[in-house]
Each structure stands twice: as C-alpha cells, then as structure tokens.
Amino acid sequence: MRMERLGRGGTVDRVLGALAARAANLAIPAPAALSGEWFGAAAVLVPSVSVESVPSAEVFSLPADGPVSCGDDGPLIGGGRIGYLAYPDRIPEHPALPLAASGWTDTVLRLDLDGCWWYETLGTAPCPDDLASAVLDSTPVASGRMASDWHIEWTPPVREEHRRGVERCLDAIRAGEVYQACVCTRFTGRWGGDPLAFFADGISRTAPARAAYLEGSWGAVASLSPELFVSLHGDTMRSSPIKGTLPRSADPAGLRTSVKDVAENVMIVDLVRNDLGRVAETGSVEVEDLLTVRSAPGVWHLVSTVAATRRSGVTVADILDAAFPPASVTGCPKLRARTLLTRWEGSTRGVYCGTVGMTSPIAGTELNVAIRTVEFGHDDAGNGVCALGVGGGITIDSDPDTEWQECLDKAASILALGDARTGPQHTSRGREGSS
Template sequence: MVSMAYHLKDSRAFAQRALQWAAKFDSACYLDSNGYRDNYGNLDVFIAVGAAAEFVADGHDTFANLQRFIDAHPGSWIPGFFGYDLKNEIEQLYSRHLNRIDFPDAYFFVPQYTLLIGQHNVEIKGADPAAIVREIEATEVTDGPPGFKGQLRYRVDHHAYFTTFDALKNHIRMGDVYEINYCQEFYAEEASLNPLETYRRLNAVSPTPFSCFFKYGDRYILSASPERFLSKNGNTLISQPIKGTAPRGKTGKQDERLKTQLAANPKEVSENLMVVDLVRNDLTRSAEPGTVEAPALLEIHSFKQVHQLVSTVTCQARKGISATEIIRNTFPPASMTGAPKISAMELIDAYEDSRRGVYSGALGYFSPQGNFDFSVVIRTMLYNAKKRYLSFQTGGAITANADPEKEYDECLLKGKALFEVLKGR
C-alpha cells in the first residue's frame, strides 16, 4: 500500500467524480461533512472502496469478534455500520419483526483504497495512487433523476399511530418508562431507483455533517444524518444527542422566531436533558471515574430542513478498554431508545410495526490511529436492490406531556427531505 497527496484545483468537483468512481465497487463508503466543522470531527470527505477483508455479523459475540477483526488489520481505516437489533446481544431482548430490508446486524470492511479529500488536497492510499487519480479524473459524472418507481406506503396509518401513542403514554403514566422513542416506517415493495442519483439529490436537499453513501453489494444506505452518536479522539469520548426539532422559517425573521421558540419549549428541553442523563449514564461504563461532563447543553444547530437542539457529553476513556467495548456500552444510541433504556427497548419492540435494522443504529469508521466516529442512522433511506425493497423510518420522543398531533407532524417534518427526493421535487 502506498500513500500519496495531490493538489486539487477544485476539490468538490473531484469529490463528485470520486463518488461516481466509488459507486462501481461492491463495497463503498462515501462520507461528506458538507462543510460543517466542530471541535470533534476534522474530515471533509472520506472515501473507502473495495474490500480487502470483510466482517459480517453472524449473531454471536459481534462486538468482541469485530474487535478481533480490527486488531488483525492494524493501521487500516475500517468503515461500516452497526444495526439497532444488536441490542439483542447486549441485553436479554429480541426482535419480533421480519428483517425485510435484509441487512446484517453489522458489516465492516478493510478497503483497498482510501481517499481523504480536503479543501485543496487529496491523500490517497492504495496500490497505485497515481493511477487512481487518473481514473477518477477521467470519470464522467452523471446527473440524472433518482428514478424512483414504486408506491410509497405508510406502515402505520394516522389512526394506528394515535392508538399506539395513547398506549405508550399509558405506560408512562404507570411508571414503566418516562420517555420512549416511537418510530414508524415508510416503505415501497417492488421498488426501483438509482441509488447514487438518489443520494446526490438527498445531499443537495438536506446537506448534513454526517452525510453518507454506503454500498454493500446490492444493499445501500443513503443517509442525511445530522447526529453524532459517539466518537473517540485520542482518549476523549464524545456523544452529541439530538432531541428537539423545529421547522425552518420562510423568512429570516420567522426563522429566528422558530429558533427562540424551540430553545424555550419546555417539552423539547426536558426531552433533551433526559437523553443527556441517559448518555452520561451510558458513558460512565467506559469512563475514567469523575470525567463524564456535559460541556454544552441545548445548543441550536440549524440545518437546511430543520433546527435541532443538540447537547454534547464527553468523558475520558478508562485505560485498557477496547473501541468496540466502548460502543457496546453505549449502544443503541440513547436518543433513539428512551429511559429507562431496557424498558423502552422492550416497549419499542412490542408496539412498533417494523424491525429497525440499520435504522437508529450507527454508521461510520474506525481510523488507523485507534479513533472512531459514528453517526446515528436517521433521516436515511435503506434500499435492497435485489429484493427491490425501499425503507426509511422517522420517529420522536413521547413523554408525559407530549401531544400526538405535534409528534406526528414532527415525524413527517423529519422525513420531509426523503419524501421530496422520492417525489422528484
């Protein structure tokens, strides 16, 4: 493997050619931060293609087996995903619904080629970096429509949503949980689409810090996630849960008013603080004693489609703990479960009408330096081209004072970009 850096005249144009080139491989990961930068992530565009080695979960000891896979490939970038249903390995839980989308519970690969694209340069690692540059620069970028064909359906109709909402609020009144994230699926059977063009359109409609095109054979993850699940930078662990959503305004004045209302909304604020407490508790299992803290609470982050309330929780990892054990101790993402976490996950499986699979799991990479960065898989389409099945889900937190009509509308707001892309708007 050879690593070389090249100067770029137009990094965005090169990234689009590189994405087109990457999509022809059976295993591909394209991560785009879309210019969002913070103190915890420093990648602009990351591309990994071709599987020199693969890890596929088989339902047994996934986290420990993955760690052995990582240890067997030191100095490698290792991108991949964790599915939500790994909860069944972590706790005494199960999933009653069919795996219609047919993704494994986890998949990671050691790439044949990696590209780190910055504002002016690209660093390429592979057998022949110069040949890779020539091949990418000769690649013609397509610019077609998503080409979606199929009928998008609601797994849960309006009436069923309200019935389930009331049942879950009753569990809150009885003290079984005090917050639960309830999700619904939108799907299409016998569906077809162009995954690459669909992703490009999604990233244009809803550019986010954790945008991702991920290909695993004939299965695709097309993500516009705004949320960091967990990262490790040196010895520091960082989680940035999102709870609290408001639409963007049509004018600057209206936009500022909606931000002010979100920051002062008691229900949204209480949801966010509940999740912060849950994340703090999860991180304690991996932390040096006394290091868990929340340096930023209830910050408003504005994206093209929505405003969000985001908090940051950090700690120092205790000595000797492995990367996958850290993730296992915090998985699934707290913002997608509820509190208490195990009770919430039991109710989720009892009341939701679909298996979550990759949705509300985590997507990202392990780095050669022993760091990692994973997003929460939300605002994301999942597509199995062989089975011709398309799926995406949206959800929101139910608390004692939650209003069903508002929560239902929030689900549709969170799926707005996905609906727009499939409708060709």
C-alpha cells in the same frame, strides 16, 4: 503509509459518480462514502470496498496490532473498517438487510475543509492515475451504473398505528414506567435505478452533517443523518444526542423555550452520561455543550455534547456494549423503554436507529445515529423495496398529533428529493398517511 495531495477536484457527489463508473469498468466492488463532518474532513470516500455481512462484534474491529501513529507527513485517516450495525431489538426472522455489515479498506480519498482532495493509504502504493482522474476530472456520468438515476414510490405509515403507540407511551409515563421514549414508525417504498445516485442527490441537496453510504450484494444503506452517536479520538469519547425538533419554517428560538423539547434533551443527556460513564475514567464525564440550536435538512434541532475519557483497555466494542443502541432513539430508563417500544411500534426498525461509520487505526472511530436513513433491498420476487424510519421522543407534555407532524417534518427533506429532480426517472412520491 502514504499521502498525496491531489488538488481541487469535483464535488463529493460527482466524485462518487466517477468512482462508481471506475468500479464498474474494473469489475471491482462499489465505493463507500462518509460526507459532512467526519474526522475533521468534509468527506471521506472509499474508492472500492467489499462490504459483507459480519458478526455484530466485528463490524468496527481493528487488526490485533492496534492503533497506528503517523508523523506530520503521514496520512490522517489512511483506511480502516467501514460498516453499519442495525438496531438490535425485535429482529424479524428474515431481516431485509444483514444485522451487521462492514468491509476493510487500506485506501481513502479525503476532502479537506479547504476543498482540496488527498489520497491516503495504509500501504505504500502511489495513487493510480485513473483514481486521480476520477477525483480531478469528474464530470456528470453519461453512462454506466448511475445513468439510470433513481426513483422511489413511497407508501406512508399508518397514522392511527403511530397514535396508538404514542398514547400507550403516555400511559406508561403516567404510570411511572418510563420518563421518555422514542416512538417510531416507517415509510416503505418501491425503488428502481441506483441507490448511490439517490445518496449523491441527498448530500448535494441537503448537506447532512453525518451522511454515510454502503452497499453490497445484500442491498444498500444511504444515511443522511445529522447526528453523532459516538466518536473516539485518542482516549476522548464524545456523543452529541439530538432531541427537540421544529420544522425549518418555524422560529428556532422556540426550541429553547419549549418545556417539552428542553426536558426531552436533558433527559437524554443524562442517559448518555450514564452510558459513557460505564466505560469512562471516574469523574471524567462532562457536558461540553447543552441545548444548542442547530439546523439540519428541513428542521431545527436541539443538540448537546457529552465527553468523557475512556478507561485504560476499553475498546470500541466495549463502548458499543455500554452505549448501543444510541440513547436518543431509546428512552429513559433505557432497558425498560427498549422493552416497551417493541410492543408499541407497528414495525421493526432495521438499520434505522442503528449506526453507520468507520474506525481507523490512525484517526480513531466516528459513528452516526442511523436516522434519516433509507434501506434499499429486494423482496423474494427480486423487486426493489426500501424503508425510511422516522420517530420522536415522547414526554408527558407530548401531543399525538404534534408527534405525528414531527415525523412528517423529519421525513420531508428525503421525500422531497425526487420532487427537486426533473424527468420521469426522478420521483419520490407519497401522500400523508391518514388511514
């Protein structure tokens, strides 16, 4: 294993552009990225990784020899398996993207919290000169795959379809079938250019806490998520569910005084406690943080954190069996909510509400909740098609019109990305759905 200090270099978006150009020049797979708050770093970039469809149980699997420990001078992350797992319910016969995809890397580039870049590898090879140059000398890419930038023509969801779903959820709450459920809808679109350029714009302009990017021959996933689904470091598991939202223009203090938002968050915290408790040491589950107001792109959120100690022998696969899909995007009780949501929602979720992240034999595992996530694929004619899911938790106090506005608020920072760019190649157009 090896770690080298590279020094101060480009911003994450520029380094990604340089890595993409390097991969294209060398005819190797594209880079992948984790940006925001991952593994104690500001970013973890994979210079090149082949991300392919795999069985769901293998997405975040590690080699059979298990965790690796390093000395003080060894890498902090080194490498590992990076991938995504789609939401598991109501799977279409021909999903737009694979239900699960991942790839193994033995090399990462880590940006520490002080702004210094590091080369880390599970092997012994020194950092290649061209890779160091991509980090230290990264400049706006004038040619190559990101020169075309990106554009998306968005079509909004059908408002009345979402309203019907919310009203049916409210009926179920009144009947005692569920206490809360997350009713979702989706924007669809046509895209051109480069999904990696979209992601680079997204992280540079909105700085989400749990952003992630992967691509393969199947398409691309650009997740601008603010939410931690689960982390595992040593034997400590953590989950930080988000429930409760206000637009950025509102007074954030309103979240803590909102009966609806507080109830929504507390119910999901209890659900997370139950999920983690299935694989935790008895008595170890605790709420470390409750109802904290935090900013996210375009909105304010209520965030809580639940921690627990995993039982001996529990693997990442066991944790996923216990807790996936994430509590914050399902409802209470979880199994009944999941069943009913398949009847209330007008479209399938795909990667949205699944998870994207990485597991490392050195650093452990960190997975996001795949919200604020754009899926890029192609239709049968080869045209670029994409989707952006949005939704919100419904409680007895919910109002359908307010819930619709919350969906628009959550999508706004992504839909506006094209408006912040200049020129015809940077568009992200759509109207508020009213039909």
